[in-house]
Amino acid sequence: NRMYLVCPMNTSPHVDPLKSGHEVWEEFSHCFTPAVREVVEFAKKIPGFRVLSQHDQVSLLKAGTFEVLVVRFASLFDMKERTVTFLGGNKYSVDALRAMGSGDLLNSMSDFSEKLMNLGLSEEEMSLFTAVVLVSADRSGIENVNSVEALQETLIRALRSLITRNHPNESAVFTKLLLKLPDLRSLNNMHSEQLLAFKVH
């Protein structure tokens, strides 16, 4: 009945069996909190984000932080070596993590990361794509949909312009990037289901 935390936001998947569930959660929280703060700092630098109402800023961040983290940490997944590097710096093989109970979510995250990394985006392109991921007008709880939609459209136009300029002979890159958005939603839903399972456990 050993428990493992196969999320790479941990320092390690191994959980001290002597620790209570609350202690395990606290430790995990210490691992992901700095990354979440970085997402907030990133959001604040998106031109136009701070003009949105505070309610909508919070709603976008609540709904999109996981997806932003998936994009930011795509490089943790190495599908050639079939390894995942945890934030503690240690690498674990996909097979070992599967034996620890990782399921479809980690496999799907690996697939997503591999395809995203294969696009060979620059840091600037990746940042703009991440901004597009975060500013989505169809997130739940948005008060001023029109404002979020306007910012979203501006960001998508900027992304298209940047990608077209940088990849003149690869017309499909922009389309492929937009198709990553529903993939991220799907990963987000799977992650929410796993959180529920974790809490029930």
Next chain:
Amino acid sequence: FNDPASNLGLEDIIRKALIGNLEERQE
């Protein structure tokens, strides 16, 4: 389940990071 961000404590972290900055700007 409907609000995993709140369950994780994410909302607190997000609000502190956003509002903390607002307070700094007011100072």
